[in-house]
Amino acid sequence: MNKFFQMLKKDHEEVKGLLGQLKEAKGNGAKKREELFQKLTEELVPHMKSEESTFYPPLLAAKEAREDAMEGVEEHHVAEMVLKELEKMPKGEDQWGAKMSVFKELVEHHIKEEEGKIFKSAEKALSQDEFEKIMKQFEQEKQRIKKDLK
């Protein structure tokens, strides 16, 4: 399997794990939620931003992949908006739990689409050399953003 896809899937698994833990953190008070949410942000934000700057642009430029990629970008946008709301809101409130639940569904849906439709059209649109290049850029960009977040 495509090495770049494997790399993205590994990140996706990490994110899904944290989302699952956040759902379980219901009764454990705000502190656990704060801690897990921080971890989630540190994983998800660099991942999404790196995808947006390295993976999505070549897809948007390729006619076989453009439509699916446009949807993916919009899903990122919605996820980023909800993430900002979650960040601002007190973690102990019921509404936070409800919003997190919706966010989890949103992100899980996006991951499913990305690993399905988007990977498929990316394989049609990009050459092996292009994947190699994107993979390197993605990893560099992700590390850079992770550092900036700290």
Ligand SMILES: [Fe+2]
């Ligand atoms: Fe994504």
